[in-house]
Amino acid sequence: MELITSTLDENDHRLLRRAIDLATENVTAGGGGPFGCVVARDGVILAEGKNRVVEDNDPTAHAEIVAIRTACSRLGHFQLEGAVIYSSTLPCPMCLSAILWARPAAIVYGASAEDAAAVGFDDAAFYAELSRDPSERKLPVLQALHAEALEPLRAWAKSPTRVEY
């Protein structure tokens, strides 16, 4: 890990520490999930997020999703080119994929999926679920109406007003 961590500087540590502080605040302020996130570009914070799953009745309201949505809203764009995502814990597969869609430059994180699993979270279990062949996943995933389902994709390919993302 020395080669990798040596690319981070004090500014990265400051921003990651802010994400960790947000995570701790979220627990101590009322029992929210112990996760925080900072989105920054050129060392300047664009947005912060805390886990709001229980508070908002929203299973997608992980710290990273909250921070990405806020940053994109402020920028008025659906991508975060050149930004760095600082997460107190390694983003779960939902958040990692959201980050891929947002197309930032890098992710910096503190605790691992195994650390989160040790206090009861399913991040590691869901990484394992996604690594399985779809036919071997625990959640049933069934396909139907394939020919009909191609129609909207074809309409998109022909649409003169589409904006690719």
Place this chain on the structure above:
Amino acid sequence: MELITSTLDENDHRLLRRAIDLATENVTAGGGGPFGCVVARDGVILAEGKNRVVEDNDPTAHAEIVAIRTACSRLGHFQLEGAVIYSSTLPCPMCLSAILWARPAAIVYGASAEDAAAVGFDDAAFYAELSRDPSERKLPVLQALHAEALEPLRAWAKSPTRVEY
């Protein structure tokens, strides 16, 4: 696939067809992403979603995320026990993971990740990215401050007010 598809009935087809219609409407109504989703329980629609990434400047606003957030908001709960997610195209890894967190009973979909890739979407590429070892992913993922990052997780484990999810 015969064994799997034979477990679906006409009601499932009706709900999946609604998701496909939402996808087509989203394209024809203004160039939005060609994806729709319906969340239903016992055959009754709890919420619908269309892709709103470009419209809302929100890279997380995939049809499934929109539908899950709406369904959970209406139910006043952060899980969708017993529900079925009907998606016009196989959910991308972000949406599949969001669905895992929401804990419904099953997913039913029409088009494949490869079908989406054929018209320019990165669903299949992102499934491949997640299947790689973290050290081999294209997006740099760097770890730091591990000991500090364990603090919020420990605070959570000791919190008497935590709500597990």
